[in-house]
Amino acid sequence: MESIHQLKRADFIFRNENDWEKILGNALKRKNQDIIKELISSELKGRGGAGFPTGLKWKFASEAEADEKFIICNADEGEPGTFKDREILTKVPYKVLTAMAVCANIIGAKKGFIYLRGEYKFLKEELNKAIDEFHYYCNEINFDFTIKIFMGSGAYVCGEETALFESMEGKRGEPRNKPPFPTIKGYMGKPTVINNVETLAHVFTILKYGAKKFYDLGVQYSRGTKLFSVSGDTPKPGIYELELGMSLQDFVYEFGDGDTKAVQVGGASGFLVPRKNFKDAAIGFKGKLTGISLPTGGSMMLFNSSRSMFNVLDNYLKFFREESCGQCTPCRVGCQQLQMGIKAVKRGEKPSSYLTKLLRLAETMQLAAKCGLGQSVANSFSSIVDNFHEEMIY
Amino acid sequence: MSKKVNLIINGLPVEVQHGTTILDAAKELGITIPTLCFHKDLCVAGNCRVCVVEVAGQRRLSAACATPCDEGMEILTNSLKVRSSRKHIIELLLSEHNADCTKCYRNGNCELQEISSEYKIMTQDFIELVPFKHYSIDAYSPSIMKDDSKCIRCQRCVRTCSELQGVNALTVAHKGDKMKITTFFEKSMRDVVCTNCGQCVNHCPTGALVEKNYIEDVWDAIANPKKHVVVQTAPAVRVGLGEELGFPPGSRVTGKLVAALKRLGFDSVLDTDFSADLTIVEEGTELLTRLKKALVDKDDTVKLPMATSCSPGWIKYIEHMYPEYLGHLSTCKSPQQMFGALVKTYYAKARNLDPADIVSVSIMPCTAKKFEAWRPEMHDSGYRDVDYVLTTRELAILIKQAGLDFDKLEEARYDRLMGDSTGAGVIFGATGGVMEAALRTAYEIVTGREVPFKNLDIMPVRGMEGIREAVIKIENPVKEWAFLDGVELKCAVAHGLVNAKKVMDAVKSGKADYHFIEFMACPGGCLGGGGQPIPTNPEIRQKRMNAIYAEDKSMKVRKSHENPEIIKLYKDFLKEPLGEKSHQLLHTKYTKRDRF
Numbered sequence: 010m011e012s013i014h015q016l017k018r019a020d021f022i023f024r025n026e027n028d029w030e031k032i033l034g035n036a037l038k039r040k041n042q043d044i045i046k047e048l049i050s051s052e053l054k055g056r057g058g059a060g061f062p063t064g065l066k067w068k069f070a071s072e073a074e075a076d077e078k079f080i081i082c083n084a085d086e087g088e089p090g091t092f093k094d095r096e097i098l099t100k101v102p103y104k105v106l107t108a109m110a111v112c113a114n115i116i117g118a119k120k121g122f123i124y125l126r127g128e129y130k131f132l133k134e135e136l137n138k139a140i141d142e143f144h145y146y147c148n149e150i151n152f153d154f155t156i157k158i159f160m161g162s163g164a165y166v167c168g169e170e171t172a173l174f175e176s177m178e179g180k181r182g183e184p185r186n187k188p189p190f191p192t193i194k195g196y197m198g199k200p201t202v203i204n205n206v207e208t209l210a211h212v213f214t215i216l217k218y219g220a221k222k223f224y225d226l227g228v229q230y231s232r233g234t235k236l237f238s239v240s241g242d243t244p245k246p247g248i249y250e251l252e253l254g255m256s257l258q259d260f261v262y263e264f265g266d267g268d269t270k271a272v273q274v275g276g277a278s279g280f281l282v283p284r285k286n287f288k289d290a291a292i293g294f295k296g297k298l299t300g301i302s303l304p305t306g307g308s309m310m311l312f313n314s315s316r317s318m319f320n321v322l323d324n325y326l327k328f329f330r331e332e333s334c335g336q337c338t339p340c341r342v343g344c345q346q347l348q349m350g351i352k353a354v355k356r357g358e359k360p361s362s363y364l365t366k367l368l369r370l371a372e373t374m375q376l377a378a379k380c381g382l383g384q385s386v387a388n389s390f391s392s393i394v395d396n397f398h399e400e401m402i403y
Numbered sequence: 404m405s406k407k408v409n410l411i412i413n414g415l416p417v418e419v420q421h422g423t424t425i426l427d428a429a430k431e432l433g434i435t436i437p438t439l440c441f442h443k444d445l446c447v448a449g450n451c452r453v454c455v456v457e458v459a460g461q462r463r464l465s466a467a468c469a470t471p472c473d474e475g476m477e478i479l480t481n482s483l484k485v486r487s488s489r490k491h492i493i494e495l496l497l498s499e500h501n502a503d504c505t506k507c508y509r510n511g512n513c514e515l516q517e518i519s520s521e522y523k524i525m526t527q528d529f530i531e532l533v534p535f536k537h538y539s540i541d542a543y544s545p546s547i548m549k550d551d552s553k554c555i556r557c558q559r560c561v562r563t564c565s566e567l568q569g570v571n572a573l574t575v576a577h578k579g580d581k582m583k584i585t586t587f588f589e590k591s592m593r594d595v596v597c598t599n600c601g602q603c604v605n606h607c608p609t610g611a612l613v614e615k616n617y618i619e620d621v622w623d624a625i626a627n628p629k630k631h632v633v634v635q636t637a638p639a640v641r642v643g644l645g646e647e648l649g650f651p652p653g654s655r656v657t658g659k660l661v662a663a664l665k666r667l668g669f670d671s672v673l674d675t676d677f678s679a680d681l682t683i684v685e686e687g688t689e690l691l692t693r694l695k696k697a698l699v700d701k702d703d704t705v706k707l708p709m710a711t712s713c714s715p716g717w718i719k720y721i722e723h724m725y726p727e728y729l730g731h732l733s734t735c736k737s738p739q740q741m742f743g744a745l746v747k748t749y750y751a752k753a754r755n756l757d758p759a760d761i762v763s764v765s766i767m768p769c770t771a772k773k774f775e776a777w778r779p780e781m782h783d784s785g786y787r788d789v790d791y792v793l794t795t796r797e798l799a800i801l802i803k804q805a806g807l808d809f810d811k812l813e814e815a816r817y818d819r820l821m822g823d824s825t826g827a828g829v830i831f832g833a834t835g836g837v838m839e840a841a842l843r844t845a846y847e848i849v850t851g852r853e854v855p856f857k858n859l860d861i862m863p864v865r866g867m868e869g870i871r872e873a874v875i876k877i878e879n880p881v882k883e884w885a886f887l888d889g890v891e892l893k894c895a896v897a898h899g900l901v902n903a904k905k906v907m908d909a910v911k912s913g914k915a916d917y918h919f920i921e922f923m924a925c926p927g928g929c930l931g932g933g934g935q936p937i938p939t940n941p942e943i944r945q946k947r948m949n950a951i952y953a954e955d956k957s958m959k960v961r962k963s964h965e966n967p968e969i970i971k972l973y974k975d976f977l978k979e980p981l982g983e984k985s986h987q988l989l990h991t992k993y994t995k996r997d998r999f
């Protein structure tokens with residue numbers, strides 16, 4: 010059963026481990042099946058947004074037949090209000106590199122890439138040093154695997170896995186049709202595992218402490234811990250590792266400024282939860298109000314009563330309107346219509362009933378857009394318009 | 404390999420090949436799912452989203468064009484969810500689109516118009532975005548007009564320019580609400596590496612890309628009593644025009660075409676097939692001369708392989724992309740331009756006309772011909788050799804405006820002079836046709852015998868394969884060409900510029916030792932040209948091709964050098980192939996152009 014429990018801090022991700030060589034060495038000796046089974050039993054789900062079971066992803070890629078395969082670490086971290094991947098790559102890069110190598114060994118990849126957000130250029134030099142050191146060790150144990158950094162250029166949509174491949178292939182960052190999925194046809198049309206930075210860091214935890222330890226944290230459907238990027242109206246913004254499954258009530262108690270009116274869970278593509286629902290909202294992959302998954306990366310933005318939710322929504326819509334790749338109709342035109350539409354209602358140029366038409370449009374975007382970007386605009390749109398209807402009109 | 408899957412669409416079971424899309428599976432059941440970004444010639448994009456359907460068990464809708472069928476799938480193509488989403492999507496497209504249909508060149512043949520009419524989009528609830536968009540029209544190119552306000556961002560033109568033509572003149576720029584289809588540095592189509600082939604026009608679902616039309620100019624010329632208006636019609640027009648006027652693809656309408664042009668008021672209705680024959684005599688002689696220089700005189704400055712030069716899209720392409728190979732191009736002008744140069748010299752003299760009073764119009768399956776006629780070097784008659792170039796589509800507009808019931812027209816014959824042609828001239832309209840026509844003539848010049856193929860049909864160079872090769876061994880030549888005895892003449896044919904690129908790269912790398920290569924810019928050759936009726940697709944092109952070869956078969960004379968008017972032309976005027984007059988009027992030079 011899904012349960013809500015108290016906010017519990019944890020300390021795995023940033024705990025400095027000085028034995029990554031040993032962890033890697035041991036993992037390389039283990040049977041592939043073994044590690045996949047362990048990952049599956051840990052119930053680790055991707056921390057990049059879609060929440061896909063990591064063990065299964067690796068399994069599919071390991072079963073795909075191809076002359077070449079790839080492992081890619083998604084460090085595009087473009088979701089507004091998310092800044093935890095940066096911290097992982099700064100503080101414990103070797104965890105990510107180790108997990109990539111283990112994945113490579115399992116699926117049969119010789120090359121790995123880190124797709125680094127353009128704005129994180131300042132991380133590149135240090136990260137390359139860590140990679141050099143890592144290569145040195147791989148060489149020493151005769152393990153044929155190299156990692157390269159690929160710099161993004163600042164488009165949010167390039168964090169979407171298939172747009173990311175396009176971008177790496179030197180093309181315009183436009184999401185592809187799925188299927189085929191990346192584990193069958195990814196980068197260069199070859200089977201590819203793409204994982205979020207944090208997902209890979211959790212893999213390290215599992216390799217070191219075992220699946221059980223991880224599984225015992227969190228709640229059903231939402232196992233383990235998660236990094237939260239806390240921002241907005243809070244006295245203590247920052248990155249916190251928390252067990253999954255806590256209630257939003259507890260969260261706000263801990264991080265709010267006493268006047269929290271609403272929390273945006275999961276960044277611009279996530280949901281807005283108003284105060285009246287804090288009690289019932291659990292933060293996890295199956296939280297009641299946060300929807301079926303915990304959208305990208307655990308951004309938690311707190312808003313107090315001084316904030317206009319109209320402005321908040323307008324701001325998100327402006328973001329989507331600019332960051333949509335522009336290829337598909339529902340998203341490209343839909344975002345423009347939503348943003349201009351709420352403004353028209355606010356100015357009295359359209360009747361308040363126009364909001365209903367826009368809610369239906371948002372639903373069409375969710376149903377028919379080509380990728381997760383367009384599909385998730387409805388999350389914030391509908392949750393804000395539904396819960397702060399008055400603020401949209403007056 | 405031939406794995407089958409079973410699925411259910413709208414309650415009807417269907418079995419299809421593994422890998423079939425939902426769109427095609429539905430078609431097998433007689434269910435049409437609307438599409439916009441989908442085109443049979445192109446890779447799947449799945450970006451317009453109007454083809455979304457409901458798959459049981461999935462909350463989200465799937466794009467039918469991009470989703471392969473799975474065993475046991477249950478699909479609804481017309482559920483409430485599908486309909487409401489689809490309608491929204493059409494409304495969204497319209498909100499971004501300058502829907503002044505009555506003033507649009509594609510009015511009546513627009514896929515967006517068709518789909519909005521089907522879905523009866525009668526009101527516009529969404530905000531009109533057009534006033535905020537600052538759309539622009541690019542009308543500088545002599546061939547193609549680009550109106551961004553009509554663009555629905557389906558990227559069909561982008562995919563066409565890249566996948567079929569390998570030119571990439573059109574690309575996507577910017578993202579989000581600013582995303583648009585544009586050119587290198589947003590320059591005019593006139594100023595970028597664009598071959599003017601018009602395939603983008605042919606594949607555009609709306610009026611965003613259209614030919615620059617010269618309809619009114621031609622009406623003005625016809626109405627001017629002082630002008631003698633001559634019209635020539637390209638080979639491929641006669642197998643395409645019917646499609647614009649209610650005939651099925653592949654209809655041969657030569658006689659009606661001629662009758663219509665006469666009724667429109669042209670003073671003389673002549674045939675580009677005539678100058679196609681002339682091209683063969685000149686170009687065949689040129690090829691043999693090059694071979695002689697290379698093989699007998701051991702002149703190593705001779706450029707082989709020799710490449711054909713009748714396709715102006717191909718010419719512009721090689722000028723941009725392989726300028727170091729311009730010497731390999733035959734110096735022959737295209738049939739259109741040979742015709743133009745003769746009309747204001749030979750024809751004018753024979754008919755006792757002042758060339759200044761002649762207006763020379765051509766009907767072409769091509770938009771690049773508009774650019775070709777506009778080239779500064781095409782003034783060898785002392786005047787602009789071809790004044791106006793109309794596409795097959797523009798001619799159909801003329802015919803409709805004149806109120807002609809095309810179906811009822813009594814078939815008529817081309818006028819003389821310069822109206823006589825052969826089967827060899829007709830097949831210029833199909834890929835491989837120039838090669839076949841040239842071989843029919845060159846082989847006979849060299850050996851005194853007909854080409855050793857049944858009924859003169861040189862099958863190896865025919866077909867729709869992107870690149871085709873043929874080897875013809877020369878045996879027992881006549882004395883003058885004795886040095887060619889035993890030589891295997893190696894030929895290649897390429898159509899669609901991506902294929903031209905492959906052949907050129909092979910030539911460049913020394914991997915190809917051809918003597919003669921036919922290049923056509925458009926898929927299928929001129930019959931698939933950028934000025935032909937819309938829509939185009941592989942089946943339609945195949946039908947037009949069948950019609951071309953049927954036309955060839957029906958001709959009394961099927962070898963260019965036996966065209967009586969060509970024989971007369973040499974006797975009365977040109978004297979000999981590659982002679983002085985020919986050089987002055989029928990041959991040309993090429994221009995090195997930049998790659999950017």
Ligand SMILES: Cc1cc2nc3c(=O)[nH]c(=O)nc-3n(C[C@H](O)[C@H](O)[C@H](O)COP(=O)(O)O)c2cc1C
Pocket residue numbers: 054055056057058059060061063083084085086087088165166167168169170171203204205206208209305380381382
């Ligand atoms: C618009 C959009 C942006 C995304 N941006 C990111 C990102 O910045 N980082 C990330 O890891 N995943 C991002 N994702 C999710 C990826 O597509 C993909 O699901 C993820 O990298 C898979 O890794 P995981 O299974 O470890 O979560 C984005 C998805 C969408 C639709």
Ligand code: SF4
Pocket residue numbers: 166183184332333334335336337338340341378379380381382383384
């Ligand atoms: S949903 Fe948006 S970002 Fe995704 S493919 Fe469509 S236009 Fe591009």
